[in-house]
Amino acid sequence: QVQLQESGPGLVKPSQTLSLTCTVSGGSVSSGDYYWSWIRQHPGKGLEWIGYIYYSGSTYYNPSLKTRFTMSVDTSKNQFSLKLSSVTAADTAVYFCARMLSPYYFDYWGQGTLLTVSS
């Protein structure tokens, strides 16, 4: 059974850089069959896809989002990560990691981690 687990700081101050990590078990981020995605949900709102990373390191980000996001993958740890620079209160959300199939839908998700941006 594939499982994904997000980890992150929980609380960050405005203007800081956020780092989140997703640890995958029961599957491999090195598999060429999948893409590894981040999705977020602002309080009381719907889901917003942030982007994906492939095992090779290639990335694709949501064109409607400003380019403050950076994704990376660590195949040795079976993890992938998200960095978000210059965070503001508008980045407060639950962040999910998910495995994405081609075409682009998601068959396994993590439970999500709440990020709060506050001074």
Added chain:
Amino acid sequence: EIVMTQSPATLSVSPGERATLSCRASQSVSSNLAWYQHKPGQAPRLLMNGASTRATGIPARFSGSGSGTEFTLTISSLQSEDFAVYYCQQYNDWPTFGQGTKVEIK
């Protein structure tokens, strides 16, 4: 960006009754539509892809239909474990989600 609109926002249903959830796309997405179930504190669960193909392990009481811009998720006889929020997502273009329909106990 393809905008997905779900209705109703909240659906109150008694256990054993049928629930019908709607999802509309702002432009045609063909059959490139998925449905997810999300319960608080849990990982979202894939129910359907290709608009009408049940994901592995999804009970037959869940069915999906539609193509183009209009889609429906039907739960034929609601069980207690089905009360949750349901999201549609198109993948004809980069992924976008609906705002969700909360199915609550009447």
